[in-house]
Amino acid sequence: MLRRAVAGVFRGSGFLSSRFFRANWYPLRPKTLWRRSCGFPRSFPQDVELDPACAIGGPHRFVLQCGSRRWFGTMNLEIGRARWVGVVCAAIAGIAAVLPLAAYAEGFDTEHIFGFMIGSDVGDAGEREFQSQTTGHFVKDGGRYRALNQEMEIELVPAPNFRVELGTSFSAFDISHVPGFDDRRQLSWQGVSADFRYRFLDRDVAPFGMTLALEMHADRVDETTAAAVRSYGTEFIVAFDREVIPNFVVAALNVSYEPEWTRMPSTGAAEQDATIGVAFGLMAKLRPNIQLGGEVRYFRKYEGIGLDEFSGQALFIGPTAYVQLSDRSRLTATWSVQAWGQRAGSNTVLDLVNFERHQARLVYGLNF
Numbered sequence: 309m310l311r312r313a314v315a316g317v318f319r320g321s322g323f324l325s326s327r328f329f330r331a332n333w334y335p336l337r338p339k340t341l342w343r344r345s346c347g348f349p350r351s352f353p354q355d356v357e358l359d360p361a362c363a364i365g366g367p368h369r370f371v372l373q374c375g376s377r378r379w380f381g382t383m384n385l386e387i388g389r390a391r392w393v394g395v396v397c398a399a400i401a402g403i404a405a406v407l408p409l410a411a412y413a414e415g416f417d418t419e420h421i422f423g424f425m426i427g428s429d430v431g432d433a434g435e436r437e438f439q440s441q442t443t444g445h446f447v448k449d450g451g452r453y454r455a456l457n458q459e460m461e462i463e464l465v466p467a468p469n470f471r472v473e474l475g476t477s478f479s480a481f482d483i484s485h486v487p488g489f490d491d492r493r494q495l496s497w498q499g500v501s502a503d504f505r506y507r508f509l510d511r512d513v514a515p516f517g518m519t520l521a522l523e524m525h526a527d528r529v530d531e532t533t534a535a536a537v538r539s540y541g542t543e544f545i546v547a548f549d550r551e552v553i554p555n556f557v558v559a560a561l562n563v564s565y566e567p568e569w570t571r572m573p574s575t576g577a578a579e580q581d582a583t584i585g586v587a588f589g590l591m592a593k594l595r596p597n598i599q600l601g602g603e604v605r606y607f608r609k610y611e612g613i614g615l616d617e618f619s620g621q622a623l624f625i626g627p628t629a630y631v632q633l634s635d636r637s638r639l640t641a642t643w644s645v646q647a648w649g650q651r652a653g654s655n656t657v658l659d660l661v662n663f664e665r666h667q668a669r670l671v672y673g674l675n676f
Contacts (some may be wrong), residue, residue, distance in 0.1 A: 416555070416558045418549050418591075419431055420630070420671065421591050421630040423642025423644075424587070424605060424624075425603055425605070426521060426547045429507070430470065431471055432465060433466070435464075436675065437464075438463075439674075440459075440461075440673075441458075441459045441670075442670045443456070444669070445532075446665060446666040448489070448660050450485065450486055451489075452482065452484040453486050453489070456481075457498065459501070461474065469506060469508075470507075479498040481493065481494055497529075498527050501525035503521065503524075504522045506519065506520055507519045511549060518548050520545070521544070537571065539568060541568035542568075546563045548562075549561070552590075557592045558590070562586070566583045580612050581613070581619070582613045585607040587603060587605040589602065597633075600628070602625070603624075603626060603628055604624070606623050607621060609662045619662050620652055622646050622662070623647050626642060628640070635675075642668065644667045645666055
């Protein structure tokens with residue numbers, strides 16, 4: 309009865325009777341036990357099309373194949389849990405049948421799917437959007453270091469392929485016993501920013517998409533030390549992206565240069581520095597409204613805007629998730645860890661002087 313019930317779940321959907329679906333079972337226990345428990349002759353082939361109810365027992369490693377796609381896993385079922393067999397089989401069949409269809413439902417809009425990176429899309433002409441971006445930096449070289457930046461932005465697309473973004477930010481710091489830093493615990497208004505993007509190539513009609521972004525900011529609080537400063541910075545980013553698997557996987561490449569000028573009002577001292585970076589990201593569409601991927605970012609920091617003296621370098625790696633909450637709202641979450649780094653004149657495997665150990669970002673957007 310159990311075998312007929314389980315087989316009915318699959319045969320009722322037409323999978324086992326279709327030439328596009330096979331269940332290939334590879335036993336982890338000896339073949340003799342496998343043959344005896346499933347009732348197959350000793351000469352059974354390695355890849356067989358069989359009734360899944362024969363697999364009660366285990367553990368067994370299995371392959372589910374739908375067309376050219378395969379799903380691997382293990383199954384260890386007992387007769388006492390027969391009431392769950394139908395649920396498990398139906399879930400496997402549902403994943404095999406529904407996921408590919410959902411993943412290829414529609415194309416990408418890369419404007420907001422990445423966390424620390426950007427895509428080449430800039431939105432449609434006339435589009436207006438509010439965005440809340442929360443960024444966290446955690447762990448320095450000793451002591452306790454926590455820094456949060458909350459930025460609120462208005463994004464406008466006044467003309468095709470051109471986007472303008474205006475924003476203001478607040479910052480919160482909790483710094484204690486970090487070498488070279490004053491102990492601080494404060495919340496303050498940090499500054500204002502403006503971001504301009506122009507798309508030169510649309511990947512729908514070109515081999516890849518390309519956008520040039522120019523972001524300028526003026527801060528009254530240093531974004532790293534929380535000291536009172538007058539800081540002005542500009543970040544140039546050239547963003548490329550391309551759908552490596554149409555409607556399923558998109559890849560992006562960012563190349564950046566960020567010079568910054570800082571003056572200390574209390575002492576009158578001034579300094580200049582610059583950071584160059586290269587970042588690569590991949591995002592895959594699991595559902596029409598859910599995308600999952602990761603970002604790899606490499607940075608080199610220098611004293612002087614002309615890259616005069618090398619200060620340090622770091623490599624960040626981490627996952628990114630994007631969820632389209634509704635037709636008008638979205639959410640992006642990302643986290644990166646410094647996997648490798650090196651400070652100038654040091655043999656350490658991390659640079660926790662110029663960079664943090666962990667970086668995280670949460671972005672919420674709403675069209676209006």
